[in-house]
Amino acid sequence: MKILILGGTGEARELANRLVALGHDVTSSLAGRTQTPKLPEGGLRMGKFGGIPGLSAYLRAAHIDRLVDATHPYAGQISINASAAAQAAGVPLVRYMRPQWTQQVGDDWITVETTAEAAAALPPSADVLLTTGHAWIEQFLERDDCHFVVRLIETPTMPMPRYATLLQTRPPYSLSDEIALMEREEITHLVTKNSGGAQTSAKLEAARRLGVKVIMIARPAYGPALEVASLDEAIAALKLDA
Template structure:
């Protein structure tokens, strides 16, 4: 049986390594959103499938016997498409979805449903640090009266999409100490993040707590139905049952 791993997260890289060590026949698919992605320990393909029809053709033509979706929690359209196509083809589908972050003592989080909703929270003139990726930047255009700093992994290939914004290039991981120093240096008043979950990327939230910076937390979109696991070990156990 050949397993298709929809990758792009730290969990996907770990799962790929364990699959390779267990000699599971698999291929990892990367969307290509990052210019120099960390390649998994499996044969890999980079780029989209061409929509639902293209994805279905790939699954059929490559003889895929199971799909593990370890994409980002906000890649909900890809996950919904993958689950739907697998259901139509009768191919087992598993979503490896890490738990969402939960606010604890000392956290000052304001949850919003959409990127556009942060405009109602953040006052004009605030220095806003966006740790939300580059693909949805235009949705924050209502913050044009703020000093907006957007961090992304790759150097920008164009101007900032609205006035008052600038890019900051940085490649994770970032320690809590690094984030504290950065936020102090920039004079950050608000942190905006998507509730991606995961321990490595929580450092910015811990830094915000230490500096008493409020956080606009964008809630996760609805996820597709179907089997879900939270850990790589659970996903590996699922693969052994097929």
């Protein structure tokens, strides 16, 4: 069976490896934002498709039998395009979506819908650990009345202002390291997206223990798809013996 995986996550890479081991013809599509990505088994496609028309045309031309959206929960437009393109091409779509983080006893969360709302929710003089990725960080850095520790994997395209410190690291992060970071930088607010998963969840436990307020950006809504929360469910949902 020919399967296209919209990837870029560790789960997408693991899914591709498992499907290749099962004998399927798998191509993983990566957006190309990460400079040195870990590559999955099987075929590889880099770059954009050209919107819904481009993706639906690719699905037809490559004779794809199944489409899997295993992108990051905040990948945005590609997940919207995947839903529409799959319908247009008549290709079954399975969306792997890791479970969201949920608020625990002792958490002090504010949930907002957008990065603009998150930036506006910060009080003056806040010391902020910003872990939202590259997109829209300029909205936060307009807040020159706050101090930011901006944690990113890749080098940002924009220079950091005097009231922001760049911390360029790659997950996973341990609880002890997250506590040490927040204590060293005297963090009062953590701004993050509800990405889910274990690799970056320690920051939430650290915030809980230290009384750091969390501004959580909710997940966007995407189009219709058969949505699963584990790789075993994803493989079952693909109906590979159909």
